[in-house]
Amino acid sequence: MAEITLRQLAHSYLPSPSGPEDYAIREMDHVWHQGGAYALLGPSGCGKSTLLNIISGLLEPSSGEVLFDGERVNSLPPEQRNIAQVFQFPVVYDTMTVFDNLAFPLRNAGMSETQIREKVLEVADVLELTPQLKRKAKNLTADEKQKVSMGRGLVREDVSAILFDEPLTVIDPQLKWKLRRKLKEIHRRFNITMVYVTHDQLEASTFADKIAVMYEGQVVQFGTPRELYERPAHTFVGYFIGSPGMNLLDVSVKDDQVRCGEVVVPVAPKVRDIIARSSSDNIRLGIRPDFVEVFETAQEDSLAVEVVNAQDLGTYSILTLALGDVTLKARIDEDQATPKGKAYIRFPQARLGVYIDEYRVETDHE
Numbered sequence: 386m387a388e389i390t391l392r393q394l395a396h397s398y399l400p401s402p403s404g405p406e407d408y409a410i411r412e413m414d415h416v417w418h419q420g421g422a423y424a425l426l427g428p429s430g431c432g433k434s435t436l437l438n439i440i441s442g443l444l445e446p447s448s449g450e451v452l453f454d455g456e457r458v459n460s461l462p463p464e465q466r467n468i469a470q471v472f473q474f475p476v477v478y479d480t481m482t483v484f485d486n487l488a489f490p491l492r493n494a495g496m497s498e499t500q501i502r503e504k505v506l507e508v509a510d511v512l513e514l515t516p517q518l519k520r521k522a523k524n525l526t527a528d529e530k531q532k533v534s535m536g537r538g539l540v541r542e543d544v545s546a547i548l549f550d551e552p553l554t555v556i557d558p559q560l561k562w563k564l565r566r567k568l569k570e571i572h573r574r575f576n577i578t579m580v581y582v583t584h585d586q587l588e589a590s591t592f593a594d595k596i597a598v599m600y601e602g603q604v605v606q607f608g609t610p611r612e613l614y615e616r617p618a619h620t621f622v623g624y625f626i627g628s629p630g631m632n633l634l635d636v637s638v639k640d641d642q643v644r645c646g647e648v649v650v651p652v653a654p655k656v657r658d659i660i661a662r663s664s665s666d667n668i669r670l671g672i673r674p675d676f677v678e679v680f681e682t683a684q685e686d687s688l689a690v691e692v693v694n695a696q697d698l699g700t701y702s703i704l705t706l707a708l709g710d711v712t713l714k715a716r717i718d719e720d721q722a723t724p725k726g727k728a729y730i731r732f733p734q735a736r737l738g739v740y741i742d743e744y745r746v747e748t749d750h751e
């Protein structure tokens with residue numbers, strides 16, 4: 386069991402990196418608390434595997450520290466870190482039985498055969514592998530093999546954390562859901578710190594209590610699925626989480642009014658002041674499609690838009706709207722009539738985020 390702290394951690398695969406873009410991991414501080422169920426979510430190439438390999442000891446970071454329960458482990462090899470890692474492709478000993486595969490780490494640790502049997506049977510039961518215990522691993526299906534890989538991490542009582550690197554890649558879609566639930570159940574039962582790497586937001590939010598979103602070698606937000614959805618801390622989180630992603634409108638202040646192109650956007654005075662004071666030319670207002678209010682007639686503070694498209698998705702529709710030269714999306718429920726041609730939209734102030742140089746700025750109404 387361990388709390389894993391990453392302190393001023395950075396990693397470059399290049400011998401002499403010259404700028405931030407040469408780093409697979411840009412300097413970061415982060416804590417994975419003991420017993421947490423975490424996901425590390427981000428697009429391909431953002432540094433997820435690099436970070437996992439640094440935690441497990443397969444890779445030594447260029448700078449910074451990895452601490453387990455406050456003890457620096459940078460120079461400890463993987464076998465002394467007591468971290469179990471489950472990779473995309475199952476790692477099993479094909480010629481051994483499932484029982485022997487699961488028993489392998491325990492025999493290595495010198496545990497008695499009686500204890501080994503007890504532990505293997507317990508883990509096999511949780512993973513629903515009991516009927517396969519006597520079978521040779523080479524005769525298993527891909528998902529059974531992956532369950533054996535997971536089981537090898539779970540049998541060890543000394544394990545500090547289990548790191549999963551896209552573990553369901555080789556699993557049939559209908560079984561993925563079942564295995565994800567299994568993992569959640571295992572997490573509750575064994576209370577082990579688990580970090581689950583994925584590029585799939587659904588996988589991340591069904592498994593994890595908290596998600597670290599990675600982008601270009603940095604954790605840009607660490608929060609519950611709800612926090613990531615309702616208050617994205619970075620434009621990337623707004624774009625990457627949710628479907629469709631958050632609307633982002635380029636804005637500036639002209640004649641004391643916040644404008645998106647030529648359209649004046651009504652915002653709270655505090656928001657206007659923040660935008661007016663900023664010297665950046667990268668300022669955007671962000672709002673999720675489901676927080677955009679849509680009306681058929683003009684309302685106080687509403688903006689006139691053209692309905693470009695309406696996509697009926699059963700219980701809701703996604704509208705594509707033109708606000709001046711800008712296109713945005715709004716989601717309306719099935720009980721709301723779909724407007725045609727002209728419509729009016731309003732941005733509830735509490736749902737509107739201000740992003741300066743991609744990061745969300747705190748405003749009073751939040």
Ligand SMILES: Nc1ncnc2c1ncn2[C@@H]1O[C@H](COP(=O)(O)OP(=O)(O)OP(=O)(O)O)[C@@H](O)[C@H]1O
Pocket residue numbers: 398409427428429430431432433434435436584
């Ligand atoms: N062994 C390596 N040598 C050099 N560059 C590497 C190496 N491994 C990864 N990289 C680079 O480091 C960056 C981060 O890669 P990493 O594999 O950690 O990302 P990832 O988020 O896990 O992506 P994926 O989901 O595609 O595996 C990428 O730009 C990648 O090209």
